Amino acid sequence: MKKKLKGGATSKYNPATIEPKWQKKWEKEKLYVAKEKAGKKKFYGLIEFPYPSGDGLHVGHIRSNTAMDIICRKRRREGFEVLYPIGWDAFGLPTENYAIKTGIQPSVVTKKNTDTFRKQLKALGFSFDWSREVNTTDPKYYRWTQWIFLQLLKNGLAYKKKMTINWCPKDLIGLANEEVVNGRCERCGTPVEKREKEQWMLAITKYAERLDRDLDDVDYLPKIKTQQRNWIGKSEGAEIDFRLTIKNSKTRFVILHGFDGGATTDFHPWLKEVLEKRGHEVELPELPNAYHPKEAEQVEYVLKNCKLDENTVIVAHSLGAVVAMKALMKLNKPISGLVLVAAAVDPKFDKFYESRPFAKEFDWKYDYALLQKLTGGKVAVLSDLKEKHRSRYLKFLAEKLNARFVETSSVEEHFCAKEEPEVLKAVTPSIKVFTTRPDTLFGATYMVLAPENPWVKIVLSQLENKTEVEAYIAKASHETEIERTDATKEKTGVELKGVKAVNPANNEEIPVWIADYVLSDYGTGAIMAVPAHDERDWEFAKKFGLPIRHVVIPQRIGFPGELAFRPNEPVVNRRVIRAVVKHWSDNSYAVLTWKDNGWKTFISGGIEEGEDPVTAAKREIFEEIGYKNAEFVGPIGGPVQAKFYAPNKKQNRIDIQQGLLFKLKNDERVDVSPDELKIHEMQWLPWESLGEFMKGTIMDSFLFERLNSGNNQYFIGSGILIDSGQFSGRDSESAMKEITESVGGKWVTKYKLRDWVFSRQRYWGEPIPVVHCDACEAKDPDNGGWVPIPEKDLPVKLPVVKNYKPTQTGESPLAAMTKWVNVKCPVCKGPAKRETDTMPNWAGSSWYYLRYVDPKNATRFADSKKLKYWTPVDWYNGGMEHTTLHLLYSRFWHKFLFDQGVVPTSEPYTKRTSHGLILAEFGVKMSKSKGNVVNPDTIVKAVGADALRVYEMFMGPFDQPIAWDTDNIAGSRRFIERVWNMRQRITGGAAESSPASAQTDRIIHKTIKKVGDDIEAMRFNTAISSLMILVNELEKQGGGRREEEVEIPAAISRENFEILLKLLAPFAPHVTEELWVSLGNKKSIHLSDWPAYDASLAADDEVKIIVQVNGKVRGSFMAKQGAQMEDLERLAKGLPEAKKWLEGKQIGKVIVVPNRLVNIVLTN
């Protein structure tokens, strides 16, 4: 043993020699190389693979890597087979920009940078499995990135589309929505512009629902889930059609009557009158041979005598429908619209018509496609509900013509309904709006379209203020994203004069505006504006003097019953509290308030005698919710009962002092000071008794607010519907779907998430493996002529170019490489051109964790058995900055691969945590330009990797951002040295049994528990502090380290020292290994078992009991764990420090908290 000491730990601690020594040894012995071991439980720990920038490793990398390293080291020693891999996310702009500046090939720069990073990472002793290193820029890697792209393409999830994209004028690159932050380029901060460009897109929106829903099943930090949900932006609502009426439209109606001469024909002149009154031109031709229909003759007549052009709407009734359609096919020129009313029936559809001679005379074959084209989709089929015979046929017709199918109660309605004939409704355009609040439909007093909404262009020519509108559209299109989405700016907009929309709920005509606060790419690009119940609409309406109509009153929020019975809230942990409040005066009204979860809750006092307006109103509400026979309690002049509802499970008392509070005096509201309200008595009531208890009093605060404030504000919440036709009086939330149905709306789900812009016009990225072939496009125009490179020909390698600079036109530098670009089409062998766009750097990082599983596989992207063993990743730690982009993209790809049957799980990561940023001193961001970047190499050189690791873990809570403080590292280094120096005091054998060592045992076991628990919860700072406490304790053992008369300090037991080393090993792997081996251990400490603790030893057997008098600490004494309360009380009273305070005083009560304290309360 003595010999070993000499060579090992007796010398001065010198990390510069021991750290590289062990790093080499571990690598040689393949200590951290992971192998699939059937039957052995696995653990896959992952950190985000770094982007090898020219700046070298950042201290922030070390924070995240060390944390996961600690967890992985612990897992290995708990018997898991651990995979902790590392690689390089090496495609990307900084490298390319460097190449542009210097002319050095990006691949060369990348090589140099990764070499630096590798060296730096290795110097820190992370237990990475270096044999699995991957690099996204390696053709052997990106071959499979390209392969995944081809699978996406094959499954219709990749497509090329001309679209406005976010364009960064500085980087000359298209950006995904996710890369635009506050209207600026995420990388360089330049305001982005809009550009039209053909882009490859990935249909991530098809996975929106699953990406949202599956968050339920993964263990991500709540804030990460929230951010993901936020980004996906799921919301449910209704799509509702609002018809437009165009005042000055010069539509000419041609009304073709049926040939049966039935009564409906009488309505036609009426319709003519209605239409003419609206400024339309109407033709009502008398068709010849009405009673002896001859199809050809009728058609000829119509073609000869009626003017049919693109401004014409044909309204055809019964058999006139046949003529109309035949004439139209023959004419073969577009018209403005076609309305078929109760069209006659093809005998095939109904036996009734088989016997009708007229029906047989017609040719029932139509070219439906042609008709659709000629009418531009503006076709309506109107049906009388009573028309039993025809209904099936009419539905068939509507479907064939892709027409609106309108059912009304009678034919009269079609032609001469009170507000507006159905005929007219059918041909006027209708605009879909999306709303999450269809319950407020009756309050929609105007409509707003996004300036880009296609309808604006359609109606533009017919507007009275065309120029003004055009000017506004032009202005809006020139605005940058920042200007446009600045929520604080004043609302602007322009009315479309001459156009009105019809609110389908009440058939009122409402104005139509365009305004840039409505976004064209969300929902339908059009909204119904409900100023009374939406803040933005409110602002807009106030500014432009638009009408405001309240249709929801926040009525039922006010009383506890409503809260108690709100259907969506879990019932657990609710209590009702009864408080008896002293009545402060006669004929006044006690109201208590408190706030919880944003609900203002008011609780009534009693009810006064007589039917004052408030009491009457109260009774009304009370009865409305079903307490018909309820009795009001609360006697005059006596105590008033107030009811409380406590939804917060943590809350054990209700604060009612502050509540208040007003009283009513002569029907006027008078504020009351809290002093007037005295709590008399409070008691708990169980939840079950709520119903019974509720019967007492109920009142509604908002009743007063309504009485007092009037309609002077908007209200966003839900409540009771008013002024909403048949829905008035209903609960707004429950009526939503019914209102939607009543106007023919559809319940839909919308997402903020947009498809992923996957093209980059840059050099340093994965080439998109497709070619464009004109010949193939001619043959099959649907896929745009894009032909995938056959999988066997992958990878499409990135060629070496001379100039890396992107072009101003937005084309990749690859486009200039004609030799590379011009290829043979893999399908037809004709001439074709390669796609010159490359993939964004999110591509390679979306699946790298899968490649780690089988990084060298040349035939598949990973072996399925290996995938089955290792995936999913058990624990993934990374930065918060990647929670919306990288995390979402990789979840999307993973789900897609799961659907393809390639990976075994639908989610890639079981658990996701995040580390806080490391900032420079004074809390600012570390950056080269500020010159405050901390170089890890310098630190390692100065104090060693172990000290750096310990410092980074000790510096503060792992998930919080923290400023770097070089001075503090000294403490970590000192701590390690103290452990090092302890080595000289180790005795050979097990701990001797002495009082001191029994005490030490407890600390040892406590520390084992604490360190283990803290690592799991990522509380590394407190784990280290408990290790420091242990070291302090061991040093003290045997009477302290330094005693005047004793030269050699007292011994520390080897057993305890080894446990310390074992616990410290994940944090400081090198020094612990050195000391461990110096003790004669043959096997690495990192292969040793994780220490177990004895729960009974981890708890104290003796506890300090605090003695308080009147809540002030006066002393303490030691007592056995679990001592009797009476004994504690007796001991406390006998304590001299306490006695002093008790003399001559009367003891009121004594509170004894077992194992903690005794509080003696005096009465005087």
Added chain:
RNA sequence: GCCGGGGUGGCGAAAUUGGUAGACGCGCUAGCCUUAGGAGCUAGUGGAGCAAUCUAUGGAGGUUCGAGUCCUCUCCCCGGCACCA
């Protein structure tokens, strides 16, 4: 504006979830050791006071025997979202 997370010594931070506020570390003070000290060791270290004691967790108020922790109001900082209908 909305949604999260915070505010505790000179500094980084702990606090078993309502029970001794400031663990652990940095820094600082005094002493020891030393040729030396940007090393090590010992003791001390929230503030006021000689002391007993009082007073302290952004601020104000409250509940409680007892509050950093619960309640009400309010101020500030950080992160996310931001005209998403």
